[in-house]
Amino acid sequence: MKNNHSNIEKAKKYLTNNDVVAIPTETVYGLAGNAYSNKAVKKIFSLKKRPLKNPLIVHYYRIKDLKQDCIVNETFNKLYSKFCPGPLTFVLNKKKNSKLSKYVNANKKTIAVRFPKNKITQNLLSKLNFPLAAPSANISTKLSPVKPEDVKDEFGNKIKLILDGGKTKIGLESTIVDLTEKISILRPGGITIELLEKVLHRKIKLKNLLKNIKSPGQLGFHYSPGIPVRLNAKYPKKK
DSSP states (O other): OBSSHHHHHHHHHHHHTTOOEEEOOSSSOEEEEETTOHHHHHHHHHHHTOOTTSOOEEEOSOHHHHHHHEEOOHHHHHHHHHHOSSSEEEEEEEOTTOOOOTTTTTTOSEEEEEOOOOHHHHHHHHTOSSOEEOOBSSSTTBOOOOSHHHHHHHHGGGSSOBOBOOSOSSOSOOEEEEOSSSOEEEEOOSSOHHHHHHHHTSOOEEOOSOSSOOSTTOSSSOSBOSSOOOTTOSSOOOO
């Protein structure tokens, strides 16, 4: 559905009733639900066939709302002022009094958060009194969708509504940066390590496949095209 007032209001109604809708972001399309609702978050995991141990990213519109759920620091403030809203996800320590569903972050003490730049999703978030848990709108381990048609192909009528934002601008997941210990990159994405290092004036390590999974993109198998892939092929085979 196109981005008009009535469809934004429909999305708001579904989300308030703990249903799941698909939303456009500048990175990929997301499968969104009320991040404060156990019922809504469990629907996301069920639709995606995603393991509960794999945390979700929570999307915010206002930094004051994020501060109710997370503990921020000076490094966060520097990166936020430079790259947000945009394709950068922060792993922060969750506040004890946070209302976030325990399923969002696999019942851990940390949470992955970001501020999407897409105007449609910003408009929707501005009308809600809760943030949105919104992993990519695809079956777990498969490729992330960059068009509303991709979401429709993946889920059919299992989703109440798909907000149509056209093709996403970046088409690549957000970069995930862990700020809870020594700063590190947990998933490369829409913002390069070099850009982050330039802002912070320091080297940043890339970590993946951690035993303690803090964010999406750290499982051993994900973003798979589902068909055989030939690497470094210059020419197609006859068939």
